[in-house]
Amino acid sequence: MKQVAIGIDIGGTNTAIGVVDREGNVLYELQPQLPTPQKKENPNMTEKRSDELCAGYVTELAAEVRVAIETVKKINPDIQVMGIGIGAPNANYYRGTIEVPANLPFVGVINFANLLQAKLPEINIIKLTNDANAAALGELIYGGGIGMKNFVMITLGTGLGSGIIVDGDLVYGQDGFAGELGHTTLVPDGRLCGCGGIGHLEAYCSATGIRRNVFEILAKTNNSESPLANVPYNDMTAKMVYDAAEQNDPIALEVFKYTGELLGRSLADTVHYLSPEAIFLFGGAAAAGDFIFKPTKESMERYLLPVYRNKVQILPSGLKAGSAAIVGASALVWKELDKI
């Protein structure tokens, strides 16, 4: 028998579903992805309507899981499905719930694992966590974290997510919600964060933070020569900053230097908390390579107590960008099997 796990990533727009083997190979991936129910299409939700919407979504999801299983079994009849891992916003690992999600149309606390289990009674393991935690488990099971006991995963996307591995397992904390480094205070009295907080790491060092850094530095320097000075705020992407940096644009180079300085200071704090072997960076902003890794590493080292210096690697994630979400989610299953 060939053991596989099903990985599901519930994003704000679409839900990705895939079948992944123990080595992290994706044997099947649903294309196109399943649309996630949209908040903007469902204003003024009542609990009843939310429950109906969620029930319909779970039914679709279960049907697609069956399609996924049947498809891989056609290619290899010896497939054994070990469980389902789900990455979702505000997912509670302990309770199998999605709780008061900001970007989903659902209301209150959804017993998501139970709802899906009711539709798929033959599946033995159904586990949820948030997407950054799932990515950290993916790194541990399939990626650069294989063989490591202590590391931190930072996902640099629209937001800044994180997952903490201590002694070979994810840190969930008392309630399943540990690892929100993006909402630690980096600059007191600083920028407004998407969450409503002030000066959070996410407001400076996510892909969105990089965009904000561009405009802060343009405002400071008044450099009209930079190609970045011709792009409206809403169109600016981390990729544009990377392309400009490749052309030695001084604004783009300064943006990465500034971002790295701040991220490095925050990661020094991370090291003072956890003394990890490595910190992995994942996501669009991490694709900027040395432009972001070099100033981040230099800054981190400068802020570390001597006892920690030159011990902690900052590494690019070993997960493939395209499939990382379902691969990370599927890792929940193997981790759970390890615990039994």
Added chain:
Amino acid sequence: MKQVAIGIDIGGTNTAIGVVDREGNVLYELQPQLPTPQKKENPNMTEKRSDELCAGYVTELAAEVRVAIETVKKINPDIQVMGIGIGAPNANYYRGTIEVPANLPFVGVINFANLLQAKLPEINIIKLTNDANAAALGELIYGGGIGMKNFVMITLGTGLGSGIIVDGDLVYGQDGFAGELGHTTLVPDGRLCGCGGIGHLEAYCSATGIRRNVFEILAKTNNSESPLANVPYNDMTAKMVYDAAEQNDPIALEVFKYTGELLGRSLADTVHYLSPEAIFLFGGAAAAGDFIFKPTKESMERYLLPVYRNKVQILPSGLKAGSAAIVGASALVWKELDKI
């Protein structure tokens, strides 16, 4: 047989030695304490002289451990010594070493557990960690952390130490040195910390930090009425600020409010990392009770993401101030026995 553990706390001035039972009762404590070799009496150390000094100290320590064991055995011949736990600066749990200690006259990496084991071959367990980590284990084994799986211990003394409990065990990190929250950056471009860093939590919220807060606020307000305005910098203690606060001195009240605001912001970061059940405060500054706990809790809640609010307790340590150091160190032994 009655099982006991020996706790040793190597302080900068003296070394405390005690015998502790599984419930945290101190059955014996060496009085007066054993003097710790002094850095100022041993300038310009060579490695050879450091080794000699350390060997002499370990010999004295082993002799006092034997006295301790004999003394408790005279009272109860059925005593069984399960091991020795040691709290020491820059102690490495994994290697049993004391590494490049700033406040001890020793040079380089001292294989302390091995040196003591050679003198006390009949002892099965000899484990070291730093004093704040030992305090966290003490809280877990004997104190307010009994039954908790996830909490953080903060020791507010001359410095600010910390120990992190995740999933029922201490977080040591890759190298045994995890949990230095005192040296995370609280105020970028802020005060000089004792370690040479800038704006660290320790420079604001330790007993020393409270002293500095007094003088910062006196400088700001120019309040000559406060009794604190008559105390030289070098004489100011957290206790004096507490006494003044009890008399409703506005400077003292403002100092605690300011200290709590900053400590609370930092502890909110701690919650975003670890989502603990509780944060314990220990040490002189924690003795200020509501003066420090109330503004700290209010500030922490204000900085928390909604998902964490009203979930995390800030509690006074359940360890007795006088014996906490040896009791904490002795907890290393019971924790080690749990792992076997």
